[in-house]
Amino acid sequence: MNGHPLHTIAQVRTLERMAIDALRIPGDELMRRAGAAAWDQLRLRWPGARRIAVLCGVGNNGGDGYVVARLARDEGLDAVVIALGSPREGSEAARAHADWCARGGAALPPDGQWPQADVYVDALFGIGLARAADGAARNLIEKLNAVAAPVLALDVPSGLDADTGFASGPVVRATMTVTFIADKRGLHTGVAxxxxxxVVVDSLGLPKEIHANESCDTCLLDTAMIAAVLPPRARDGHKGRYGHVLAVGGDHGMGGAIRLAGETALRTGAGLVSVATRAEHVTAINAARPELMVHAVSGIQELQPLLERASVVALGPGLGRRxxxxALWHAAIAAGKPLVLDADGLNLLANDGVALPAQAVLTPHxxxxxxxxxxxxxxxxxxxFAAARELxxxxHAVVVLKGAGTLIANPGGDIAVCPWGNPGMATGGMGDALTGVIASLLAQGFDAWGAAWTGVALHARAGDVAARDGEAGxxxxxxxxxxRRLRNNFAAA
Incomplete structure (x- = not known):
């Protein structure tokens, strides 16, 4: 799988151990590199900062923070450290603390006077916290989140699970995160x-060869990955080459949902799009979008010939559960055509676990x-991640688990993470639009996996372009x- 690889905590610890054991890079040196990388990013992002406050924990993340504080002091800045406690004697963090003290630095207690700073640095826990922060750590995180000044997090914002993107307690709200050795998957979904x-990734100067034998099943989508699978159309193309989507749904009062699915299928390149819906919606949809072939369907007898002509079925927008x-749901799935299942199509599946076609995409929130x-x-x-994989x-289908940092999972365990999208997309109809996009790509020859991650990318990036006028509304x-523009030139948007 292409894209930008994302790692678990265990995978990053393995890479770190390889650097120490196989490449003979001492742990102290890795800590110095991490601190220097963070300091470089701080100076690049906030060149006018003169007062730096670093919150240090007792582990290696705190050691990275002591290096940042020392480098700030070496450059003549006013640097102060707030320490949760003393690092373990003999540890790399203890040696970084000793270097800080040798420069005349001191460590303020966590319950002392809160320092004013131009930039705060979170070096409390990083990837080392497997529980909710409490006590003094909780208080420091809450104080840090109350400041107006920017916050730089080292490796991972403290309180965030680097594997899942979940926070079981208070979590530092960072302006920027510098993560070390390799990118962490928890930085790109959920609360993250x-x-x-x-998020800036710094490899700490480790050679690419260190990744040669690793197995990384999670990636972050990137522009090059999407652009590569959306080439220009052949000059001799015709509508029959680009598939026929049948969008099924739109019970009483829900005609807009199925129209959105049909129209996004057209806008992303399907050759033909038919809509099977309630009779009451036919006139309105035909008037608004005459390119859609809209059919009044009262039951499976009228649906069957439409299913026979279609190459892909988009099932669920406005479908209802009556x-x-x-009845339409059962018939559409039984047709065995490549399928996108959304909305009430998923709710019906939860109650009736039928077998799905070989090329099926589920798009649950x-x-x-x-x-x-x-x-x-x-x-x-x-x-x-676990939820998407289990679904x-x-x-036995590709699953799109929607939300901040949408996940796309296949039955083999691979996951792609979408870096695009915005809170303005949390509104009715967005899921219906996504259903049409993915169905369109299936109709154009993508397999379920490729259609899902490409469709999610198109949809999310289109949302970001549309949000340039503001997210609300x-x-x-x-x-x-x-x-339409992104389908024709994804890299240019």
Missing amino acids: ADVAGD AWGH PGEAARLLGVDIEAIARDR ARRH LIASDLLGPL
Whole structure:
């Protein structure tokens, strides 16, 4: 899998151990490199800063912080350290603390007077915290979150789980995070979207060869990865080459949902798009978007010929869970066509675990994922990676777990993380639009895995383009213009 690799804590610790054992780089040297990398980023981002306050824990993350404080003092800045406690005697962090003290530095107690600073540095825990911060650490995090000045987090904002992106207690809200050796997957989903700030990765000068034998099954999507799978169309292309999407849904009062799915399928390149919906919606959809072939469907007898002509089915937007929607749902899945299942299509699946077609994409939000797995929403939030993988395994399908840092998982255990999207997209109709985008790509020849991560990227990036006019008030149809532009030139948006 291409893209930017993301690592677990265990994988990063393995790389660190290889650097120490195989490359003969002492742990002290890695700590000095980490502190220097953070200091370089601080000076680059905030060149006018003259007062630096560093919050140091007792472990290696705190040791990195002592290096930052020492470097600040060496350059003539006013640097102060607030220490949770003393590092373990003989540890690398203890030696970094000794170097700081040798420069005339002192460590203020956590309950002392709060220092004023131009930049604060979070070096409390990094990846070393496996529980909610409490006591003095909790108080320091809460004080840090109350300051108006920027915050630089070292490796991971303290309180954030670097594996899952979940915070079980208070977490530092960083303006910027400098993470060391390799990128951590927990920095790109869940709570991390709100607390990590800008993430910068520094390899600490370790050679690329150190990654040669690692197995990394999680990646962060990037522009090059998406642009590479969206080449220009052949000059002799015709509509039959780009597939026929059938969008099924739109029970009473929900015609807008199925129209959005159909229209985004067109805007992202499907050759033909049909809509199967309630009779009451046909006139309105035809008037608003005549390119959609809209059919009044009262039951499976009228749906069947449409299924036979389609190459892909988008099932769920506005479908409802009443008899009409349930009957169409069964018939559409039984057709065995490549399938995108969303909204009430997922809620029906949670109640009736039928086998899905070989090329199927499920697009749950956390609430729908919780129903499919029979757990509560907090369980999904605690480990979005595990939830996405389990859904993909259980249903033998590609799964798009929506939310901040959307995850795309396949049954083999691979996960792609989307770096795009914004809070303005938390509005009705956005999921319906995504369903149409993914179905369109399936119709154009992508397999379920490729259609899912490419579709998520197009949809999220279109949301970011649309949000240039502001996030509040963004609606799903605002994505239609950006989707077309991005489908034709993803890198230029």
